[in-house]
Amino acid sequence: MKKILLGLLLQVPVLAFAQFSLKGEFSAASQNKKLYFIHIQNNAEVIDSAVVNNGKFSFNLDLKEPSVAVLLLQHEGNALKDKGPKDVYRFFIEPGNATLTAKDSIAQAKVNGLTIFKEDVAYKTATQASESKLIALNKEFAALAPEKKAKQETIESFQGRYLNLLEERKAQIINFIKANPQSYISLYAFNQDLGIDDMEYSQAESLFSGLQDKVKKYALAAVIKQKLDIAKVTGIGAMATDFEEKTPEGIPLKLSSYKGQYVLLDFWASWCGPCRKENPFVVSAYEKYKDKGFTILGVSIDTDRNAWQKAIKTDNLMWAQLIDSTTEISKIYGIDAIPKNFLIDPSGKIVAKNLRGGALEDKLKEIFDKK
Template structure:
């Protein structure tokens, strides 16, 4: 019997937990205020709380791996539900003993005791320049009169500057990750800032492979791996995966039949409000560039074929349309929300994604003006 029990136990994966403890003190001797501690465990949000007694409090919990967390001080009312400004301190936690000192606001707290606190400070320092510029840019735009804020040339100027600063910030994130391949914060930053829908797959894969192997066992790493798997198929520079489906007339149509042209693979549905609002922009781009080597292939996730065909006529979508009846196309292209589109070059390579509003026309103008 003992041998059978031992055999069964050996088949069960063992989760190793270690303790994280936080002891804090408010120098103003805050009394009877509630302090919430919110963190992620097993991909789920956990909310704990204590009542501050004579300015002192403590939290203790078992951690399977490092996590991101929030301390929220309730000054009055219900801090979790009430709207308006909140007294919040965001932090990273890992197994070990930590201490906190604050005056009367948790947002101004000072933390000590864990290596991850120093890594977090280094990360904030690495991004300080670009984030300061982004804040200044927002303030500059806010000082403009409503008339100036509405002018297209001013909006375009600010958009270009904004995107330039985002590129600068991204470079700083990448630099931090390369310099700190063993830090959980590098893994978190990768997921937040680089593990995005329009990621550069080749760059992202190399950066992820350079991380410490221990990090790749964490929950966020599994999320990143899934994103990389999708990006390998749908990322910028990837060759668009071929598929075949029937048109409303029952004619089989393959994506690969469009090779030699620039084609927009456009995912939408008749019931999708944002999709229908995008359609006039797509129609405009089609009309301007259909005779220059550009076309569109629409893929709908509708289940009501009558509503789908009615929407095609109503929105004047004069290009080939397919309905993803088996959802296989959507799965292949990682469609978790619509509208979503992919611009594919004449060689079948994805060169842009999610071109919304006038962005599609701007991209086509850039392509065809170079010719």
Template sequence: MESKFLLIAALLTGTFSFAQNKTTQVTIEGSVPGVKSGYVYLQKFQEKLFSSVDSVLVKDGKFKLRSTVQLPEVYGLTLDNKKAPLFLFLQNTQAVKVVLDTAAYYKNSTVTGSEAQALFDKVKKTLDLKIEELIAANPSSIVSAYVLYRNFSYRLTPEQIRQNIDLLSPSLHSTQYVKTLEKLIVTMDKVSIGKPAINFTANDTQGKPVKLSDHFGKYLLIDFWAAWCGPCRKENPNLVAAYEKYKDKGFEVFGVSLDKSKENWLKAIDKDGLTWTQVSDLKYWASEPAGLYGVRAIPANFLLDPQGKIIGKNLRGEELHKKLEELLGSGSAEVKKSSK
């Protein structure tokens, strides 16, 4: 039985031709309903962040931008550099047309002239996405490499990431997405269960350097989170409950924030009642501790035994309570020593 992604490929008249990383001049012509003037910014995507690389003036609701870009690649279009842009997938094309709807983060915008964009739009509507099927149907598409990198890297084991990379056309192996995944495979192996935790130093809320290893000696949960992360804030009450229940039995939490605003970080700590040690380098997704642990999505956590060995990953909700009950549920205030 053919998968829905094979059907998608048929609708898009087959698999994309081999992509090549090359510099190409692309014309982006479009309209911005309801906007008479201003600027449209072309942004390049790099490590979960967009940065502007070109711009053009909007005249009477229309714009036309000619820019030299690196293909294949993911770009963004926006009228406001402080807000999320419209994702623009460019591959085997030299001209695209865009209707840039400013409502709801450009959700209702349309792009024509880009097969990669058409595939991405279909993928977004697929609820039960299977990455191996997407890649098998579109091995040379920048969309396949991007979705593997952005949506699946934090769900898969290093072995599964490797298997999916091998399904991609070699022409995509030089893209930033596959290069990042190659590095991630190495990092994930270093922080797999059974390995010693990687030590690091980061500043606490007072700007004082704190070492992770200074907190070894108890069962320690390294909690990666951020004030801007909705799922993190939703999980915080559960983490607070676990901390209150087990802190006198040998459990500690070490919070690592991926915030970029110290003010917002401190407000969230206070509002959510996070009374354990908190550190952050305020570098957002460029967070050095997050990079050391291969964190691609938050909330994320690593549970360490008293010797600093990783014994659990991404324990949330009831699962965290069950693990702590297993380790510390005897009622004793003494820390159980794990075997070396």
């Protein structure tokens, strides 16, 4: 059985192939159950299936390069369509012969036979310390009494600790990539876990350049290269690209007209729930720092001008607003989701991105309160 399944794996082009073989063994309790193997083939996500007979199964497929795969064990009903918990094992694959062993749960499977399996273990080991601390922090916060969770000082304390742990994890990922330039795991971690969008371009570009040539030929590398091309223009440290659009009153307005002050370039829309939830934080920051050299330029991707103008009034957005009617501004700044913002300094340089919640006010406090 083969079936296209969109959204479970990253789509990448597949052109020339080598063989990948997976032989598996289950306990007796798992016999005669259906197993689905979700992988990439001919530039599409595909599902192969097999039945576990006499405790064994096998899959064989053509594979151009390393990728991600998912095994899904059907215990009852339809594992692909039924809602609720699923017995899933997600792992990396590459051309070669692999073996898998499991008892009653595919989620607890063990794989052997390929170098990429060892590299995956090494990556998890490299990031285990920070991952464990993040889990512990979440449990600590969840265990607090409701009244303590609601206190601003508690929230700020946990936010600070959380951000510090993310930085610790980021450093661990960077160290792994530098130490393993030959590994697809490094490429995957670069794309999925590192947060290219929030890195300084020079650091991200240098890290990518350090990967071995064979790794930079993989299809996923092309995805990263596109992100780096955008980061070169919109990354921290880059000079913000100028643009011009008319205000609702028909007055031409350029981003460069804000040079000499800190400006938050804020992309949003009236229909965007997360954007509307962010607006009170943005309003608060504006009120506190508007007289110290800070302002905001809103860029909406709305198509309904009435809804847009109503949202501006409802949310009390008392700064200049533009509609990106041609989507040219969004293309320049690589906007593929909102809310998204860029903090630009008086010289026109991007100094921070995606400042959500209290992070915007924290950054402005760092800038203005030390002057």
